[in-house]
Every structure is written in structure tokens, then in C-alpha cells.
Amino acid sequence: MTLKTINRRTFIAAAAFTIVKPQSVRGSKANSKIEIGVIGNGGRGTWISFLFQQHGGYEIVACADYFRDRVDNFGEQLEVDKKRRFTGLSGYKRLIDSGVDAVVIESPPYFHPEQAAAAVEAGKHVYLAKPIAVDVPGCKSIEAAGKKASRNNLVFLVDFQTRTDAFYKEAVKRVHNGDIGRVISGEATYHCGATWERLYPLYEQGITNELKLKAWGIDLALSGDVITEQNIHALDVATWILDAHPLKAAGTGGRYRQWGDCWDHYSIIYEFPDDVILTFSSKQFGAGQDDIQCRMYGESGTIDTNYFGDVKIRGKKPYRGGTLYTLYPDGAKYNINWFHESVTKGDYSNSTVAQSVRSNLTTIMGRLAGRTHSSMTWEEMLASGERLQPDLDGLKN
Numbered sequence: 001m002t003l004k005t006i007n008r009r010t011f012i013a014a015a016a017f018t019i020v021k022p023q024s025v026r027g028s029k030a031n032s033k034i035e036i037g038v039i040g041n042g043g044r045g046t047w048i049s050f051l052f053q054q055h056g057g058y059e060i061v062a063c064a065d066y067f068r069d070r071v072d073n074f075g076e077q078l079e080v081d082k083k084r085r086f087t088g089l090s091g092y093k094r095l096i097d098s099g100v101d102a103v104v105i106e107s108p109p110y111f112h113p114e115q116a117a118a119a120v121e122a123g124k125h126v127y128l129a130k131p132i133a134v135d136v137p138g139c140k141s142i143e144a145a146g147k148k149a150s151r152n153n154l155v156f157l158v159d160f161q162t163r164t165d166a167f168y169k170e171a172v173k174r175v176h177n178g179d180i181g182r183v184i185s186g187e188a189t190y191h192c193g194a195t196w197e198r199l200y201p202l203y204e205q206g207i208t209n210e211l212k213l214k215a216w217g218i219d220l221a222l223s224g225d226v227i228t229e230q231n232i233h234a235l236d237v238a239t240w241i242l243d244a245h246p247l248k249a250a251g252t253g254g255r256y257r258q259w260g261d262c263w264d265h266y267s268i269i270y271e272f273p274d275d276v277i278l279t280f281s282s283k284q285f286g287a288g289q290d291d292i293q294c295r296m297y298g299e300s301g302t303i304d305t306n307y308f309g310d311v312k313i314r315g316k317k318p319y320r321g322g323t324l325y326t327l328y329p330d331g332a333k334y335n336i337n338w339f340h341e342s343v344t345k346g347d348y349s350n351s352t353v354a355q356s357v358r359s360n361l362t363t364i365m366g367r368l369a370g371r372t373h374s375s376m377t378w379e380e381m382l383a384s385g386e387r388l389q390p391d392l393d394g395l396k397n
């Protein structure tokens, strides 16, 4: 499995799952299913919906995507009533109003803050794909929505896979307990091939505002750029291990790819509290290297984590950990189950939100420093006033 294949699921992969028919379990509150509406019915939205179905505790009752062919494709596969398939930019509002218990948001990142805030406002639980947002105001909006969800007895879960894994959790706990001594420096990397290659023809044939909603991954305002949209997996692990946000970032990067306005490689040096230096590097072109890694060097040991490989500690207090082969689906299954348990047991602590805001802001800081080939402090990033706004002129509501 490569980053390219796991990140952009095809409908074929989704079809490989057994379709669990909705059971007749209504009537008793104890065994009622959570009724969900899925916003964004593309690759991951479709793929993850089969996992929600397989869980057995959910019923997919509504779907929304900008494009009619996407909702219908989704609706046919997941057996969603035609009357509850919504299109256009505000389709998500009609989905929320149609009476779901929870929303699963799998749309392009630019739309996450407005869609999540509207769901919480309407009293719905939220299951949200990473990244939470593309800019600082978006991160603040998600932070507020997460807090409001907790106040209003709603679950708000951000779906990161690494944080769910037992080896990752144990290794990070041991670092926090001092098993590698004081951390001095580290590396976070996300290296993969040309994730969006299949969408280049949309640019070659003449891109429109509407088509950008399909090729959003190479559009800066819709995706937040590669560092926020993809590389966040590596920086989320780094900020988790260090349990801090960076104080300063300096960097550079560029674009090898011809299409879109996203960059496809970044090199950033982050300074964390206690003089910890993190070297971050990413690329999204070429072939031959596919992994999301984070390694931290302490006075007496090294923590080494790989999304597609070993998670372990070497040094004076080693931890053997283990090798990961299926974190991509396993992490989603874990989160789907956790979301269900949180809703049914009434756990509204919503612990994934703050960690997601921190790592998302870390990616934005790297993007701002990298794109200006300069340095930036955390405070300067927060005060930057940058707001990414795609051109939505001419799009259907």
C-alpha cells in the first residue's frame, strides 16, 4: 500500500466491503442506530461510509456533495433514499435539516469550518476528516465549535489514524515518562508520489471554478496546500510527542508540478520550547518513497514512528513496539467505534479537537514561513490575518 493509494481511495476499494443492510432495530432506545448524513461523497467519504455501515451501530440516511453524479453514485451504493441526496454548496444545510443525529464531514478542507459549525449549531454530533481548516480563522472556528459541542452535549471527533494506534500511544507515553531523556531534536517527514496526477487533465482541458471542487487537492484555498492537507499527519505526531506547539518556523519549498497553485515540497525548521529543533521535509512528486515518519532524538534514546512500518524506541530503555501494515483502515475503524461509544455513553470531552487545532496551526505556520522563504513566530502566525478564499463565483447553491 502506498500513500497515493491509501489517500485517494477509489470506489472499487469501497465496493470490496460487504454492504450491511440496515437492520430493523428501531423502537428501543438502547439499540437504535445513530442516523448519519455524509457530507462529501468522493473517495474517502464513500470508503469510510462502508466502515460506518459495517460497524452496525449506524444508519446512513442522507448524503450531500456538490455534484449530482457523486451523491447518486454514493446513494446507490449506500442505499440512501433519493429524497435525502442533496447537491450544491448548501446541500449540507439541507442534509442537516433533514433530521440526522450526526454528520460525517469528508468534503474539501476549506468547507470544514462552516459545515462543522452549522452541524453543532443544529445540535448534531460531528465526525470530521483532517485537516480541520485551511487558515487561522478556520482553526479558531473549529476550536469554538468543539467547545460549543462539549457544552451542548455533542460529540466532535477529528479523524487522525496515528493517535488511535496502540504502538504509537505506548511509545509516546514512554517518551512523556522520560524513557529517551530530554528531547534535543527530531525529524518529521511526509514523502509520497504525485497524489493528484489523475486530476491534471481537468487543468489541461481548462479548469473552471466548479471543476476545482474535484481537483481541490492542488488548489491552495480549497486544500490549505500540501503541508496542511497531507503533511499534517507527520506534524501531528511531532506536536503530540513534544506536547507543544512550535515557537518559530523558518523555511522554504517549491512546486515541481505544473498544475494548480499548491506547492509540492516543503523544508521547514521548527523551534519548539526548550530549544528542541524539528526538521520537517515533504514531497508529493516522483516515485520510490512513501511514508509518514517522525523521529525524535533524546539524551538517552530515539523514538521512531512510521505510518507504514515500525513504531519503536531504541536506546537505554528500548520499546520493541511493532510494525504497522493497516493503520489506514484500522485507525478509521477505531475512530468510528470511539465516536459511537462517545455518543451512546455521553462522553462529550471531545479530546481530539485541541490536538487537531494545534497541529493544524503548526502546518499553517510552516506554510506561511515556507511560502515567504522567511521565518515566523507562533504569535505572528496567529496575527497574520491570512484568510484563504477560493473563487466560488458561478457555483450552484
Ligand SMILES: NC(=O)c1ccc[n+]([C@@H]2O[C@H](COP(=O)([O-])OP(=O)(O)OC[C@H]3O[C@@H](n4cnc5c(N)ncnc54)[C@H](O)[C@@H]3O)[C@@H](O)[C@H]2O)c1
Pocket (backbone or CB within 6 Å): 006, 007, 008, 009, 039, 040, 041, 042, 043, 044, 045, 064, 065, 066, 067, 070, 088, 089, 092, 105, 106, 107, 108, 109, 111, 129, 130, 131, 159, 160, 161, 213, 214, 229
Ligand atoms: N488519512 C486520512 O485521514 C484522509 C485520507 C484521505 C482524505 N482525507 C480527507 O478527507 C476529505 C475528503 O478527501 P477525499 O480524498 O475523499 O476527496 P475527494 O475529492 O475524493 O472527495 C471530496 C468530495 O467533496 C465534494 N465537495 C466539494 N465541495 C463540496 C461542498 N462544498 N460540499 C459538499 N461536498 C463537496 C467533491 O465533489 C468530492 O466528491 C479531505 O478533507 C481530505 O483531507 C483524510
